[in-house]
Amino acid sequence: MNIGQAARHSGLTAKMIRYYETIGLLAPAGRGANGYRRYGDKDLHQLAFIKRARDMGFSLDEVSRLLALWQDRQRASADVKALAEAHIDDLERKIAELVGLRDTLRELVGHCQGDERPDCPILRGLESGCCAGDHGADD
């Protein structure tokens, strides 16, 4: 199976697969006589794993560690759990940050008439920082 088929089966793109290979996330694929990369069932399985891990929001670095654990038959599930929990914490932080931003912005928007006149509390808020208090949203 060539890279195009592997891509369609896994949901990744050929570009991503090649990239993952160059950065060492994937072991170099076997090559046919023509130089094309060849993928077998085991490879497809791994690509699908990566795709799902990416869809769950894990960074490539985290995916790399997940892959290592996945392939380690001696792994402790606690290690996987720790990785996942750390990621959940990341997500929580980001969510809290975005919610803070949204609420601040909603507050400003709620005070704005939204008509054809130039007066606008949103701009005033950005100007003076009066309404946009500290919600710790400094990335």
Add this chain to the structure above:
Amino acid sequence: MNIGQAARHSGLTAKMIRYYETIGLLAPAGRGANGYRRYGDKDLHQLAFIKRARDMGFSLDEVSRLLALWQDRQRASADVKALAEAHIDDLERKIAELVGLRDTLRELVGHCQGDERPDCPILRGLESGCCAGDHGADD
């Protein structure tokens, strides 16, 4: 006032200010006889505006439009409001996506013993996609 002072006053870095100038977000600053950029009160005001808009999560492109509206005395507040509301929608989408990821992950983590044994529902979930259903979290 040189760029360093302007940076400290606005909360931006000198690097950012120069970058904003190169991409046209800021008009080229005036220069002293030595070639150093010079910033006045009006410039500081603008830099602070940008800083706050960035802190609110607006992209540089959105900041650019906000700046234009800010400086347009004929603006309609409706335009500002529309921009802000679009940004709120963006935030809502991102929040929903992250919450979906978090919940899926929490579900998996909740089933994982987290001990020294290798058996791990998290990895099984990533392997087969059994627990990570469609929560529309495909960016």
Add this chain to the structure above:
DNA sequence: CATTGACCTTGCCAGGGTGGCAAGGTCGAG
């Protein structure tokens, strides 16, 4: 057999937004 079109290969450039580092000019104080 020749051509076509789909596929593969590698490599480079782009983005957004910031940090880092280099090599040089300039200022003010010791």
Add this chain to the structure above:
DNA sequence: CTCGACCTTGCCACCCTGGCAAGGTCAATG
């Protein structure tokens, strides 16, 4: 004069993906 702090420009890095180019390969047509 010298030293350190500051300024200047320019390039490279990150993360991850897309796009485009120039070329090789394959299978199926005419």
